[in-house]
Amino acid sequence: MxxxxxxxxxxxxxxxxxxxxxxxxxxxxxxxxxxxxxxxxxxxxxxxxxxxxxxxxxxxxxxxxxxxxxxxxxxxxxxxxxxxxxxxxxxxxxxxxxxxxxxxxxxxxxxxxxxxxxPTGADQINVGTLQQDRSVTAYVDVEEMLSKHFAVLGSTGVGKSTGVSLLLNEILLARPNLRVFLLDVHNEYGRCFGSRAMVLNPRNLKLPFWLFNFEEIVDVLFGGRPGVPEELDVLAEVIPQAKAIYTQYQNSDRLGLKRADPKAVGYTVDTPVPYRLVDLISLIDERMGKLENRSSRIIYHKLISRIETVRNDPRYGFMFDNANVGGDTMAEVISHLFRLPANSKPMTVMQLAGFPAEVVDSVVSVVCRMAFDFGLWSDGVSPMLFVCEEAHRYASADRNIGFGPTRKAISRIAKEGRKYGVYLGLITQRPAELDATIISQCNTLFSMRLANERDQALMRSAVSDAAANLLSFVPSLGSREVLAFGEGVALPTRLRFKEVPAHQLPRSEATIATVPSVSAGHDLHFVGAVLERWRGATSNRDAAPPESGFERVPPRAPSLMEAPMLQPSQGLDPDRFSLLKKPLR
Incomplete structure (x- = not known):
């Protein structure tokens, strides 16, 4: 021409x-x-x-x-x-x-x-455009990305949460029958998925205490601290017997008045069958009554006191409501958690910010473990994507940090989940602090800007030699820019995530401004309303949920003079009041 x-x-x-x-x-x-x-x-x-x-x-x-x-x-x-x-x-x-x-x-x-x-088939999602040529669309293979796990890595403020929202919304469009479970650490994804997601929090979650295995229930009772060996020995002995007693109650019509020996039933401390706290405490009390040495009774008394303290704490209501009524609700709990059937809501967003800090690790452990076990025992007939935000919190590279059972549960999904239709998505801003074995199981990586040298070193060990040189770009990536590696993309690629609609943008439940509004009306009534919600979170009175503002607060807020003062002499355990250390959402 x-x-x-x-x-x-x-x-x-x-x-x-x-x-x-x-x-x-x-x-x-x-x-x-x-x-x-x-x-x-x-x-x-x-x-x-x-x-x-x-x-x-x-x-x-x-x-x-x-x-x-x-x-x-x-x-x-x-x-x-x-x-x-x-x-x-x-x-x-x-x-x-x-x-x-x-x-x-x-x-x-x-x-x-x-x-x-x-795109090589219909199973492709459009995530953005190539950085080299904006006219070329970047596609990701959903099957390869899900079946071999994936991870999204990036420092704070580079658009990581927005990228996660984009990926999950596109996955839901491509796989409408796939169930998705998202651990939302900062309560920022609740509105990203519209009517396709059910949002769970401590106010609407029912996770019975008997679904917790032995390590998990010990973590709850001892507030995240190591258990007292003597008390653990007692607990390990009475929990199986409490389960056996409950089973006998349920079968009493068929057994008549004859009761079998609880030890012969064959339950272990980890068997997921119901038991009642009243039976558990009764068994401990019975053993305490047979002791002649008063000093030995202290162990049993402390254990009963721990159980009753946690049972009466309203923050743990999602675990201990109806603790003495019983009822095998495991099928209902799993159906509710993992959307079976989906009823047009195939996704679950579990908001963790409202749970007591001492019990978050145990709750995550229970949910991860049940997700894997359900996939295992159902032969993977109903695939699910389990997405773990801030994954380094629950599967730390340092074995002395975090809760062992949580790391083990996530590790099982990473290593064996694909065989049973349980796929894993990890999101973290500190990949170097994440268990290297777990992240190595993620065969598709989306890396956004990472400035830390340790994080970059871990990524160099996780990708192929042909892609390793690309990692030199990681510190200089712009917002929404991504280096994509692995099975889900055709080539190691530098791409730019496409724009996300405003209604799908992650945002915290509370909007924090650096400059306070003059017209906010922060008077004594406002402070009193905040205190009402604050106290309501640790009492049996109903408090307005954080996202609903203050509409449910009574017209007259309690004055500060009416507030009971907590004196050090009352012997309160400061760790039980960790909620007071959290910022108001």
Whole structure:
């Protein structure tokens, strides 16, 4: 065509080594350097025989140039895959025909990029566009991403939560029958999924205490601290017997007045069958009454006191409501938690910020464990995606930090969940603090900006050699920019997440302003209303839920003079009042 610019080779191959090659950049290119922009991160194509090898520039230098005037610079490239010729050219990962010295190298065309990133089937989601060419859509393979787990990594403020909302909304569109369970640590995803999600919090969750296994119930009773060995021995002995007594109550019509020996029933401390607290305390009290040594009774008395203290704490109502009534509600609980049937709400958002700090780890452990066990015993007939936000909190790389059973439950999903239709999505801002074994099971990674060197080092160990050089871009990524690696994407790719509609943007339940509003009306009545909600969270009185404002607060707030003062002499355990340390949402 008259007036058009014929693009000659950008350069030629001057060395090949394993999965990488070195390219000499030619001085006599007919395309202006301002248009070539052969910089780090750009894709190039190498014509080698019948196929076209796709590579990415990872380094550009003008040092140690060959002794010739032919080249103005050299570039290191990683060989990623090749485009095979045919009626419909097809891209495949890996290289079967390696380039030879002198093979021509050119910047990849938009048409070749579309061939690489063309959706291969209906099971693809549109997540954004390529950074190199905004006209090319970036697709992710849902099946590969889910079945082999995925992780979203990024520092605070780079758009990580928005990216998670985008991915999950697209997954729900592509897989409307997939159930999704999201652990929402900061209560920011409640409105992101509209009518497709059910939001759970301490006010509407029922998670009976008897669903907790031995380690989990001990963690609850001892407030996250190590248990007293003597008390644990007693508890381990009486819990199976309390379960047996409850079973006998249920079968009393068939058994008549004859009662079997509780020890012969065969329950363990971890068998998920109901028992009643009144039976548990009665068994402990019975053993205490048989002791002649008064000093030995202290152990039993302390254990009973712990159980009753937690039972009477209104913050634990989601666990201990109807604790003495009984009833095997396990089927109802699992159906409610994991959306079986979905009833047009295939997603569960579990808001954790409202739970007592001492019990959050145990609650997460119970939910993770039940998700895996249900998949295991149902043979994976109803697939579920389990998404864990702030994953480093629950599966820390340091075995001395966090709650062991929670790490074990998440690890089981990571290692074996795909066999039973339980898939894992991890979100974290500190990947270096996350258990390396667990993150290594995630075969699709979406990395946003990470400035910490330890985080980058962990990622270098988690991705293939061909993609490792891309990680040098991680500290300089902009907002919404992502490096995507692994099975879910065609190539290690630098892309930009697409815009998320306003109603799908994550936001905290409370909007915190750095400059207080003059018209906010922060008078004594306002302070009194806050105190009413504050006290209501730790008493048996109903308090307005945080997201509903103050509409349910009585017209007259209690004055400060009417508030009972808590004196140190009352012997209150400060750890039981950790709610007071939390900021008001």
């Amino acid at each position: 008259p007036g058009s610019i014929v693009v000659t080779s950008l350069g030629r191959v001057i060395s090949v080594r394993g999965s990488s090659a070195r390219v000499g950049m030619l001085a006599a290119s007919q395309m202006p350097m301002s248009e070539i922009r052969a910089t780090v991160g750009r894709f190039v194509s190498i014509r080698s025989g019948a196929s076209t090898i796709v590579a990415m520039i990872t380094e550009v230098s003008c040092e140690d140039l060959p002794v010739t005037d032919t080249y103005v610079a050299t570039a290191g490239v990683d060989l990623l895959g090749e485009i095979l010729p045919g009626d419909r050219p097809k891209f495949q990962r890996g290289v079967t025909n390696y380039p030879t010295i002198g093979d021509p190298v050119a910047l990849i065309s938009a048409e070749e990029l579309r061939t690489i990133y063309a």
